[in-house]
Structure formats: structure tokens, C-alpha cells
Amino acid sequence: MAAPTTGTESPGAPPGAHPQRWLILGVICLAQLTVLLDNTVLSVAIPSLTRELDASTADIQWMINAYALVQSGLLLSAGNAADRYGRKKLLLAGLALFGIGSLAAGLAQSSAQLIAARAGMGVGGALLMTTTLAVVVQIFDDTERVKAIGLWSTVNSLGFASGPLLGGFMLDHFWWGAIFLINIPVAAIGLFAVAALVPESRNPQGTRPDLLGAVLSTIGMTAVVYAIISGPEHGWTSTEVLASAAVGVLVLGFFVLWELRIPYPMLDMHFFRDQRFIGAVAGAVLVAFGMGGSLFLLTQHLQFVLGYGPLDAGLRTAPLALTVVLLHLTGVAPRLVSRLGTPVTIAAGMTMVSAGLAAIALLGGDGYGGMFLGLVVMGAGLALSMPAMANAIMSAIPPEKAGVGAGVNGTLAEFGNGLGVAVLGAVLNSRFAALVPSAAGAASLPAALAAAGGSDERERISDAFASGLETSQLVGAVAVLAGGLLAALLLRRAEKPDAHGGRPDRGGDGG
Numbered sequence: 001m002a003a004p005t006t007g008t009e010s011p012g013a014p015p016g017a018h019p020q021r022w023l024i025l026g027v028i029c030l031a032q033l034t035v036l037l038d039n040t041v042l043s044v045a046i047p048s049l050t051r052e053l054d055a056s057t058a059d060i061q062w063m064i065n066a067y068a069l070v071q072s073g074l075l076l077s078a079g080n081a082a083d084r085y086g087r088k089k090l091l092l093a094g095l096a097l098f099g100i101g102s103l104a105a106g107l108a109q110s111s112a113q114l115i116a117a118r119a120g121m122g123v124g125g126a127l128l129m130t131t132t133l134a135v136v137v138q139i140f141d142d143t144e145r146v147k148a149i150g151l152w153s154t155v156n157s158l159g160f161a162s163g164p165l166l167g168g169f170m171l172d173h174f175w176w177g178a179i180f181l182i183n184i185p186v187a188a189i190g191l192f193a194v195a196a197l198v199p200e201s202r203n204p205q206g207t208r209p210d211l212l213g214a215v216l217s218t219i220g221m222t223a224v225v226y227a228i229i230s231g232p233e234h235g236w237t238s239t240e241v242l243a244s245a246a247v248g249v250l251v252l253g254f255f256v257l258w259e260l261r262i263p264y265p266m267l268d269m270h271f272f273r274d275q276r277f278i279g280a281v282a283g284a285v286l287v288a289f290g291m292g293g294s295l296f297l298l299t300q301h302l303q304f305v306l307g308y309g310p311l312d313a314g315l316r317t318a319p320l321a322l323t324v325v326l327l328h329l330t331g332v333a334p335r336l337v338s339r340l341g342t343p344v345t346i347a348a349g350m351t352m353v354s355a356g357l358a359a360i361a362l363l364g365g366d367g368y369g370g371m372f373l374g375l376v377v378m379g380a381g382l383a384l385s386m387p388a389m390a391n392a393i394m395s396a397i398p399p400e401k402a403g404v405g406a407g408v409n410g411t412l413a414e415f416g417n418g419l420g421v422a423v424l425g426a427v428l429n430s431r432f433a434a435l436v437p438s439a440a441g442a443a444s445l446p447a448a449l450a451a452a453g454g455s456d457e458r459e460r461i462s463d464a465f466a467s468g469l470e471t472s473q474l475v476g477a478v479a480v481l482a483g484g485l486l487a488a489l490l491l492r493r494a495e496k497p498d499a500h501g502g503r504p505d506r507g508g509d510g511g
Contacts, residue, residue, distance in 0.1 A: 168314020349483025
């Protein structure tokens, strides 16, 4: 198989061993960090957006989900386009779109404008998420690639977990739009660095972009999540909710049929014949479900229930990020994977994430001590489970399809994140409405408190909101635990010798 052309490698250099590869990795990680921060940085600004843009809970959920859903819907087609037209070109386009979208978001004057800007940022984010990993795989040879992808994965965890801290710092010193405008100089630096350092590479014989598949997957996922977000407001049996859910399921069904019949699918359904891949993907989706939804709830818990300001709330989420980074950089997590094996590590890690969520729900209502314990336990669980799941996914597919496999993982993880915000937000709203029917029509907790008739009613509303948070966090904990056990079971079964006495296919060993 011919290697991708780069145009800058010296004659005789190992394929992918670019002389400035570690500097390029730093540039790529900077771009990746910016994209991932935007998955969670908005969560700490929820009270500010509620006040200044008069945003309802559904508006807030769409501000978060517009970015995640557009990004997840385009990840696979963006990866295919990068292979065909040039990874460097698409990386530059992603940085430019992300910067323009950030400017529009920072200057938005209404909820609708911010939702539209976030959707535009999702397009740029999709291009960046796929091309950064594709470039890493291209510029590092086999001896260094594992370490490089490990550092890339560490940045993923850092970006996901440290968003609330950065958002809190910015909101404590500036207005809410600054959390988006800070992306612009980073995007500008990335544009210059990528243009100067990153070699171009593409596969002229690569598969054609699956445009219909991208459209079907985006419409289907958006319709399903819209039904989940709208359920508490319109009623789960209302025509609007049922119609949206039906459209989503139907379109996703057409998506699967389309992918099975075309020769150049965006999502190769044959991957799902490998139990290792299914197990790792199930774990990735449900960890993202629990984490995305829990961070959406956590910042509201810290600010609305415990009364912290944005910066203090962000600082109090820092133990999660610090634990992840510490265990990654000290090498503890990779050593445990090799010692315990992938299935056991995933089961242990996701059990810890689930236990951390449960600790926050049950012990965090009266003070920060229980929440601190939960965040540290969650961070340790993420540090164990995320690299193990990435290893399982990448070992389950052929090396020549590593970019597509990473795109599948990214798509489903992004979908899990958006679905977590939608489902756990819906659980919160439903529980709150059941406990305080008189406040069910309020657009947000501040609106419900403002409309309360006296101090007793305000206290009852606050207690109901705290109870809703506890219930939704426990739902997230159960989902993560189920995902961990399912992933470990499938991976354990896949590691056993097959019925013919051979080992499972390693997807590219040999040859």
C-alpha cells in the first residue's frame, strides 16, 4: 500500500517520522485543546447566560448541544474529506471556521444568535478533531506513535475537564462573551503554525465523502435529542415530542441502511462485528454521557445550590482535571492497563467514575467536601478508562482505517456528550416539575425564585432543584456503571480464543 505523500520528508526517512514532529504535535495539541475546552467551558456560564440573554433551560441545552451535535454529525465526513483533499488544507479551514464562529459567539446579542454561532463553531471543531489525529498518525512512525497519541489523549482529558475552570476565571474578570473571544488569538497562532510546519498529506485514491450519510446522521441525532430536550416542556406523549423522536429513529435507520449498501460508507458497519470495538465504543459513549451531563449539572449545583460565583465554581471543578493529568503524566494509568489488562482497567475506571458521580449526588448537597471526594474519584476513573478504551478501539481496526476508527469513536463520544446533557437535563426538569408544579412553567431556577411568593416558597423551590440535581446525577452514575460493565464483558469475551482455536484478529498485525 502506497504511503501518503507529504512533500516535506527527506529521502530515506521512515514514513511519518517528520523532523519537526514534536513541535507539530504541540501545535496540534493547542488546536485540539481549544476545541475540547469549548465542549465544557460554556457550562460554567449558564447562570450568566440565563440572566443576560434571558435564556431558558432549553435554550442553554441547545447552546451546548448545537456545538456537540453539529460536530458529531460531521466528524466522519470531515475525516473522509481530509483524506481525499488534504489534511493540512482541512486543518487550516477548521481553524479559520472555529475562529470566525468564536467571534460571532462572543458578540451574540440573543440566545438564537449564540446557538447559531455555536453550530458554526461545531463545523470548525469537526474539521479540527479529525485532522489533528490524522496528522499525528501521519508524522509519527510506529515506534513513537503510541506515545504521541497518548499525549494527544491527555490533552483531550485536560480540555474536557478544565473548561469550567477557564470559564470561571474569564467570567470573574470579563463578560460572558470573553470565553469565546479568547479562542481567536489561539486560532490565529494555530493558522500560522500549521501553515509553516505541518506537511500536506492526502490519499488521492481515498474514499469519496459520504454527504448523504452526514446529512442523515446529523438530522437523525438532532431530532432524537430535540425530543429529549422538549419532553419536560411539552410532555413526553405530546405530538411534537413523539413526532421528533419518530423522525430521529427513522432517519437513523435509513442512515444505517445507506451505509450498508454503498461502497464508500462514512461509517463502516463491519467495525461493529468486532466485540472489542463494540465494547470500547459502548464505554466511550456512556462515559461521555455521564461526564457531559454531570458537568452540565455540576456547575449549576455549585452556583445555584451551594452559592459559589463563576470563578469559585470553576476552581472547585479543578480536582477532576488535575487528577486526570497527574495520573496520565506520571504513567500510572498506562502501567495499570498493561498490568491489569484492558477489560479489567475499563471496568475499574468506569466504576470509579460512577462512584464519583454518586458521591457528588449523595454527599455534595450540604457542602464541598463530598463533591471534592467525588471529583477526585471521577478523575482517577477517567485517567484509567479513557486510554484503555482508545487502545481497545485502535487495536480492533486495521491500521489503514485508523482515522475512520477514530472518527467513529469521536462521533459517538460527541453524541454521548450531547445526549447526556439532554437526558440528564430532562431528568432534572421532570423531577423539579414533579416536586414544585407551581414553578414548572418557569424558564429557569432564577425565574422560578423571582416569581416565588415568599421565603418559604423560595426555600421549597431551591430544595426541589437540589433534589432534581441529585436524581439526575444518580441516573448518570448508573449509565456509566452499566457502560463499564458492558464494555468489560464484551472485551473479555473478544480476548478469548475464537471457536477455531485462534486468537482474535488484531486488525493489522503482520503484513
